[in-house]
């Protein structure tokens with residue numbers, strides 16, 4: 001069966017991209033990365049893509065001052081030329097316009113380092129610590145025009161531990177991100193995910209009905 005063609009958008013270190021590269025290295029994985037696109041020429045994610053022999057493109061927003069439509073048209077041209085069917089935002093630090101998102105409705109996903117709808121935006125780990133939550137986590141969701149909003153595909157929860165600072169907590173969440181992004185892509189590529197009334201339904205998934213994360217443990 002043909003593998004779903006992914007376009008991964010990165011602005012930085014690209015560790016989630018790496019998780020997708022590693023997953024797709026298995027020929028049984030139902031998706032492949034057709035293109036890695038960055039708005040920053042020095043993003044380390046581009047280097048990861050090159051090392052894996054994946055096509056890359058750079059579209060710098062700085063080449064389109066005050067012209068978001070032009071910036072996004074240039075990105076669209078690269079994504080279309082590569083035959084991209086699903087766009088995966090992986091630490092892509094530009095807000096996409098409603099037009100870009102609508103053109104690819106339910107074909108753009110994002111990973112966010114919190115249990116949405118809590119802690120949208122930046123500095124999620126600092127804010128989680130400040131709020132004193134005992135459970136934190138990460139979310140893969142379909143992208144909508146509003147930032148960090150959209151039907152949720154997969155979430156993972158991790159405990160907040162005594163002595164955690166933002167770095168320690170971020171590391172724990174990031175390890176979970178690297179598990180759920182390939183999982184979400186796999187479910188979508190297998191055609192098991194549909195959006196109904198702005199909520200996700202997953203066909204034939206195997207929930208761990210006994211899973212409870214208690215923190216602190218009893």
Ligand code: GRF
Nearest residue numbers: 013014015016091111112113
């Ligand atoms: C991750 O924490 C992701 O959830 C957020 O940006 C960060 C990107 O990290 N959207 P990386 O570039 O994938 O290492």
